[in-house]
Amino acid sequence: MINRIKLNNFGPMDQLDWxxxxxxxxxIGNNSSGKTFLLKAMYSAMRTLEEYKRGDDQRKASExxxxxxxxxxxxxxxxxxxxxxxxxxxxxxxxxxxxxxxYSFGKDTIKSISSVENHIGSxxxxxxxxxxxxxxxxxxxxxxxxxxxxxFGFDDTYLDLARALxxxxxxxxxxxxxxxxxxxxxxxxxxxxxxxxSSGRWQFKKGKQKFPIGVTAEGIKKIALLDTxxxxxxxxxxxxxxxxxxxxALHPTAISKFIDILAILASCGIQFFIASHSxxxxxxxxxxxxEQKLSIPTLSKDSDTWQQSNxxxxxxxxxxxxxxxxxxxxxxxxxxx
Amino acid sequence: xxxxxxxxxxxxxxPYPDGHLFYIxxxxxxxxxxxxxxxxxxxxxxxxxxxxxxxxxxxxxxxxAKSSSPQPSNQIDFDDYINEIREKLSNSLSLFFALYLKRxxxxxxxxxxxxxxxxxxxxxFNLVLIIHDHNEKWLxxxxxxxxxxxxxxxxxxxxxxTSVKVLNDNGARELGLIE
Numbered sequence: 001m002i003n004r005i006k007l008n009n010f011g012p013m014d015q016l017d018w019x020x021x022x023x024x025x026x027x028i029g030n031n032s033s034g035k036t037f038l039l040k041a042m043y044s045a046m047r048t049l050e051e052y053k054r055g056d057d058q059r060k061a062s063e064x065x066x067x068x069x070x071x072x073x074x075x076x077x078x079x080x081x082x083x084x085x086x087x088x089x090x091x092x093x094x095x096x097x098x099x100x101x102x103y104s105f106g107k108d109t110i111k112s113i114s115s116v117e118n119h120i121g122s123x124x125x126x127x128x129x130x131x132x133x134x135x136x137x138x139x140x141x142x143x144x145x146x147x148x149x150x151x152f153g154f155d156d157t158y159l160d161l162a163r164a165l166x167x168x169x170x171x172x173x174x175x176x177x178x179x180x181x182x183x184x185x186x187x188x189x190x191x192x193x194x195x196x197x198s199s200g201r202w203q204f205k206k207g208k209q210k211f212p213i214g215v216t217a218e219g220i221k222k223i224a225l226l227d228t229x230x231x232x233x234x235x236x237x238x239x240x241x242x243x244x245x246x247x248x249a250l251h252p253t254a255i256s257k258f259i260d261i262l263a264i265l266a267s268c269g270i271q272f273f274i275a276s277h278s279x280x281x282x283x284x285x286x287x288x289x290x291e292q293k294l295s296i297p298t299l300s301k302d303s304d305t306w307q308q309s310n311x312x313x314x315x316x317x318x319x320x321x322x323x324x325x326x327x328x329x330x331x332x333x334x335x336x337x
Numbered sequence: 338x339x340x341x342x343x344x345x346x347x348x349x350x351x352p353y354p355d356g357h358l359f360y361i362x363x364x365x366x367x368x369x370x371x372x373x374x375x376x377x378x379x380x381x382x383x384x385x386x387x388x389x390x391x392x393x394x395x396x397x398x399x400x401x402a403k404s405s406s407p408q409p410s411n412q413i414d415f416d417d418y419i420n421e422i423r424e425k426l427s428n429s430l431s432l433f434f435a436l437y438l439k440r441x442x443x444x445x446x447x448x449x450x451x452x453x454x455x456x457x458x459x460x461x462f463n464l465v466l467i468i469h470d471h472n473e474k475w476l477x478x479x480x481x482x483x484x485x486x487x488x489x490x491x492x493x494x495x496x497x498x499t500s501v502k503v504l505n506d507n508g509a510r511e512l513g514l515i516e
Contacts, residue, residue, distance in 0.1 A: 286498070290497075290498060290499050311498075312498075313498060314488070314491075314492075314498050315484060315498060317485065317488075321481050321485070322485075324477075324478055324481060325478050325481050325482045325485075327478075328415075328475070328478035328479075328482075329407075329415045
């Protein structure tokens with residue numbers, strides 16, 4: 001499990017030292033506050049560790065990292081990831097199970113990172129990034145765009161996910177919590193999304209009816225991602241899952257059910273980092289923290305600085321709740337106009 | 338049992354077990370404090386404190402009852418309303434501890450034995466606004482605003498993050514606060 005993430009001069013983040021991370025972690029902030037950037041920074045570090053020494057891969061960690069940063073953020077050169085105003089190099093340190101992985105590089109770096117310290121070694125579990133946009137109906141396009149055409153557009157979070165979804169579902173012997181979670185995910189929409197080998201397409205099956213993925217609701221496609229990754233064993237109890245805008249395409253009722261399922265998965269070991277703008281996500285996680293006495297570290301962007309808090313201790317001051325109150329006041333005010 | 342329930346803002350509070358209600362709004366101590374105060378200038382105070390045993394843990398509910406709230410149909414200022422409730426609940430908690438700690442020697446006996454004997458290091462406090470006949474859908478923004486406003490109190494007294502509550506009659510009845 002990731003215990004701590006420390007960043008200096010990384011894109012929009014001048015300085016951040018987020019400590020005592022939990023099984024579920026929440027990042028809230030306005031558009032362009034850097035939430036996705038932070039998730040991607042953590043994800044690229046995790047995938048570097050997970051690809052390092054896997055199978056017969058002989059690449060050095062620094063080589064994997066440089067590729068990962070290039071294809072995840074897709075800058076002209078990776079030196080462009082260093083904060084524009086910074087006088088010192090970009091620095092990232094990730095602590096995983098109390099061991100550290102860190103690297104740094106300056107603005108002139110093109111593709112070679114010389115300063116990489118890896119005390120973690122390699123890792124057999126997989127992390128995944130669930131982007132805000134849906135992936136299933138674009139599955140083949142993502143793979144072609146990246147594997148054949150090798151062009152920018154879909155970054156590595158999309159490519160890794162598309163590849164992970166390609167793994168066939170394995171039957172039986174799954175962790176009980178995973179099986180229970182998959183059942184609950186299926187129950188949410190009364191059907192199941194799966195990959196049809198003969199047509200090479202995803203489809204939604206409800207009873208005896210089959211629907212092409214293109215006409216399937218966005219929310220169902222989103223839920224299907226997690227269901228598939230649990231079913232094909234891409235995820236295990238040591239996986240880290242990064243979810244960008246958890247609420248996208250989901251009705252508030254589905255948000256609550258989805259988060260309940262995440263809490264079950266977290267209780268059996270999976271670690272989650274969730275970025276959100278949603279009132280319902282924050283409220284639901286706050287209630288889970290209170291009911292289960294679960295530490296849910298929260299990072300919120302307040303003007304220029306990141307504030308750290310914990311939903312177990314308090315509901316952090318944040319613009320999302322403030323906006324809800326403001327709308328209520330506006331509604332009251334409307335009556336007098 | 339307190340035989341007669343207390344009627345506040347159109348709601349009947351009680352009857353409760355003997356000694357478990359402290360009617361702070363009508364207490365001698367608040368009367369003494371506000372003795373020479375002009376109208377609306379004295380110490381603002383909530384209605385009552387209720388001591389309940391919940392899951393074998395003593396809980397003191399500090400209750401402010403209201404018959405109205407900011408709505409499109411009236412001209413109550415939202416911020417003034419929230420400030421008033423915050424002040425009443427905060428003052429009530431402070432005054433209770435002042436009594437418990439015997440800061441007001443002449444009024445010490447006002448607190449029943451049940452309150453006096455409660456272990457203040459473990460007792461839970463809930464700061465509650467109950468609004469008569471309030472639409473359930475409109476409770477949430479009031480709760481959010483009141484929580485934000487009472488945050489310093491919650492932190493100072495190390496109360497639970499869920500200690501601030503806004504209820505309507507139905508919610509208060511379900512929790513056994515009103516008849």
